[in-house]
Amino acid sequence: MTKDELLKKTKERFGDRIRNIFEKSYKRIYIDIDPKDLTDFVKFIFNESEARFNTASCVDMLDSMEILYHFSFAKASLVVSLRASLDKKSLVIESLTSIMKGAEWIEREIHELFGVEFKNHPNMRKLLLPDDWPEGLYPLRRDYKEEDYEIRKAEKEEGKS
Amino acid sequence: MSHKVTIPIGPYHSLQEEPEFYQLTVDGETVIDIDVRIGYVHRGIEKLAESMSYHKIIFLVERICGICSTSHPIASVQAIEDAGGIEVPDRALYIRTIVAELERLHSHMLWLGLAGHFLGYNTVWMWAWKYREIVCDLFEAITGSRQSYAMMKVGGVQRDIEDEYIPGLIKGMDDTLRALDMFKGAVLDDPVLGARLKGIGILSKEDALSYSALGPTSRASGVDKDVRRDDPYAAYDRVKWNVITQKEGDVFAKAVIRILEMYESVSIIKQCVQKMPKGSIDSNPKEIPPGEGIGHAEAPRGEVFHYIRSDGTNSPARYKVRAPTYMNFPTFKATVIGETISDATIILAAIDPCYCCTERKMTAVNQKTRKRSFTGDDMIKLSQEKTRRLYKRMTGKELR
Numbered sequence: 001m002t003k004d005e006l007l008k009k010t011k012e013r014f015g016d017r018i019r020n021i022f023e024k025s026y027k028r029i030y031i032d033i034d035p036k037d038l039t040d041f042v043k044f045i046f047n048e049s050e051a052r053f054n055t056a057s058c059v060d061m062l063d064s065m066e067i068l069y070h071f072s073f074a075k076a077s078l079v080v081s082l083r084a085s086l087d088k089k090s091l092v093i094e095s096l097t098s099i100m101k102g103a104e105w106i107e108r109e110i111h112e113l114f115g116v117e118f119k120n121h122p123n124m125r126k127l128l129l130p131d132d133w134p135e136g137l138y139p140l141r142r143d144y145k146e147e148d149y150e151i152r153k154a155e156k157e158e159g160k161s
Numbered sequence: 162m163s164h165k166v167t168i169p170i171g172p173y174h175s176l177q178e179e180p181e182f183y184q185l186t187v188d189g190e191t192v193i194d195i196d197v198r199i200g201y202v203h204r205g206i207e208k209l210a211e212s213m214s215y216h217k218i219i220f221l222v223e224r225i226c227g228i229c230s231t232s233h234p235i236a237s238v239q240a241i242e243d244a245g246g247i248e249v250p251d252r253a254l255y256i257r258t259i260v261a262e263l264e265r266l267h268s269h270m271l272w273l274g275l276a277g278h279f280l281g282y283n284t285v286w287m288w289a290w291k292y293r294e295i296v297c298d299l300f301e302a303i304t305g306s307r308q309s310y311a312m313m314k315v316g317g318v319q320r321d322i323e324d325e326y327i328p329g330l331i332k333g334m335d336d337t338l339r340a341l342d343m344f345k346g347a348v349l350d351d352p353v354l355g356a357r358l359k360g361i362g363i364l365s366k367e368d369a370l371s372y373s374a375l376g377p378t379s380r381a382s383g384v385d386k387d388v389r390r391d392d393p394y395a396a397y398d399r400v401k402w403n404v405i406t407q408k409e410g411d412v413f414a415k416a417v418i419r420i421l422e423m424y425e426s427v428s429i430i431k432q433c434v435q436k437m438p439k440g441s442i443d444s445n446p447k448e449i450p451p452g453e454g455i456g457h458a459e460a461p462r463g464e465v466f467h468y469i470r471s472d473g474t475n476s477p478a479r480y481k482v483r484a485p486t487y488m489n490f491p492t493f494k495a496t497v498i499g500e501t502i503s504d505a506t507i508i509l510a511a512i513d514p515c516y517c518c519t520e521r522k523m524t525a526v527n528q529k530t531r532k533r534s535f536t537g538d539d540m541i542k543l544s545q546e547k548t549r550r551l552y553k554r555m556t557g558k559e560l561r
Contacts, residue, residue, distance in 0.1 A: 077393065128199065
């Protein structure tokens, strides 16, 4: 599917539900969406448009958390990124693992590094961090400090003794 | 009565590309479940990158993997160039392509050797690694090091390929081509290897798509996707080459893909040497404006993906890296379950997760007694014995 076809179909299908389309360059498109529309967009782009799921990137914007879902297409020289912005007060978004199995690991990773909840995820265990990592401490957030980890760990040790 | 045994494999070895831990649950000979865990030496590269200048990041990401040590820098410079809208001189694009394809050659030969070893074909192992030396020597000549070549730079390449090295490069490719003909004959036409590898560890096309598997792992299942063609970077759109695919999805298909891809690599390198224009190798960019950038490149194992967010300073606000094995690992759930334990080693090795080191840490533990029943070496022996049995049955001779 070429870029123009994809953009036309996306606009026809979703209309007002697209918050913004930003063409960074000829090969890179960013589509801003409402987090609650995420599964509809992904079903369209992954199942119907035959995209490949590259990965997801989470960015801490201080007052909000942005998750970008990157997709690319065969022979189209195109990477489309769906951008969902979550309020820091309610960091919850639908899991995509039921639509594409390849999303399972990256959702586990974002969950433990940024503290985003993925609803209906089948296997939300730790992926990269050790099992005894303190609850509620997210190492890739902007406000994370190494001392926090030391303090939390010391508290835990004390609690044990 | 069924008797479940849990076999932990891993996690540590300092040489591993991505340390991992597999836990196989077996019932008799059959694998009934597999669990993969990673993160044992998570180095926090993404966090580190946020504290470095764009120039230094290239060297940092080069150290993510020792085998595909140029794929990450290529993806990284492309992400930064995308963010900054930076043009790259033509000659630099050709040099990038040559280095990337040499890397594919050495990586695929490394895999071929290891696969031979796991199967008990130690001659294949020795010969593959012998011919890999040609490629490593070429790297030493044109980049200065056999590994971690430090060739990439935002806006171009660090070093030119001088004219005096071109004849050596062409001769090296001719020698490699002869070696490839030998491997093609020795592997593809061997009835024992066919009987041993065909039909095991099948990844269906549906699963390959749903897991978004990458590189040879997905192309062996009939998924016709390759970043070099789908989103051309470097000089891949200026040379003629083919994306290799197979339909079967088994271990044999993955071996075929890698062997045939090496032919394409040799062809790409030869064309690049011929077409490479004279001129500048670096556009010397000065600033990266605020914004975001995506770079991806086809590493020997599949696509590497880099995303950066720039805030206009000289280090990124966010740096995301995704290596190919990250997408290929989860496919084990689809390929290993239901197979026998003597086939598990080669199925796990078929996605090329830098398996050479894992073997030393494989142990089988009886779930009830917690006693070690057999070690990693035993598991490789199991795999080799199966080949030996097959060889004897099919040829009437002993495998040496």
